[in-house]
Amino acid sequence: MSDRKKDHINFALDARTDKNEADTRFYYEPLLAAHHKGEFEPFSFAGKEMKLPIWVSSMTGGTQEAGTINRNLAQACGEFGMGMGLGSCRALLESDEYLADFDIRKYMGNEVPLYANLGIAQIEKLVAKKEEEKAEQLTRKLDADGLIIHVNPLQEAFQPEGDSINVPPVETIMAFIQNTGLRVIVKEVGQGMGPESLRQLMKLPIEAIEFGALGGTNFTKLELSRRKDKRSSYFASFGNIGHTASEMTEFVNKISEKYPLKCRQVIISGGISNVIDGYYLTRISKVKSVFGMASAFLEHARYDYNTLKEFVEQLKNGLGVAMQYLVPKENPNH
16 A cells, blocks of 8 residues: 555656647546456457457568467467458468468467458459469468458559559459459558548458558558669658548548448558557447557567467457447547
């Protein structure tokens, strides 16, 4: 007791919050609920069942560290009921050399969703050659529930080894889903999508859209930093182009109210650095949604599993507190 009271005195001044720092997105209602008991109702998403509204997107494969990361993430998804999208599986189209890095279903179980991942440039080539079955074979090999197609024209444009995109991605995606029976998620890779791209995607019978919004890892900036020539400085401003997760949520809400849609599930990702941001955007979303925090997961998954487990426990506890006491405002600026 005395130590606690002493701490209160010592830290009281440092713990003050300036009124300009107030988060005005919520009504805080401390009287209406007890503490959360730690149990979350299961819900269907991306063809399987989840418990936490959190999606894990890993970013890489083909190295010893990547294999450790994916295995740790898969175990956490199985234990806590989260969904997962693999990093690009392009290498597996031609060789099984790195299969062990991606073959993680056994670590997560069959209850939660797992999606393989290929870029739009690879899908374009498969469609052109009528080899869509290679994507189906890849998905079966990984015992995945479907395929993420990442759309990355700016990344490809500035990547030293980048592929040329010769067909508008929406046309490639339409052709691909017509010729396969796969569940498909479409995502961007760090700059998000504007309202017309979202509207075109939501008209298609795809499983979900992942934002990959501006604010998180930006693969255009990443590729520009890899360039050895001086021209990268001329293109640096492209790294600032895009749409935030908050902006994209507003786009989706307006689209969902105005148009008949076939896709009504989204993964809100890109710049989601804490539970409150993710909780807020999923609560105001007018379509079924979960949120992703890829970079934070990767940071904790690089070490032993207990480090990652402790991090997910903190996310889970934070979500429980938010659910009990924070009510999103319809007009947060008022």
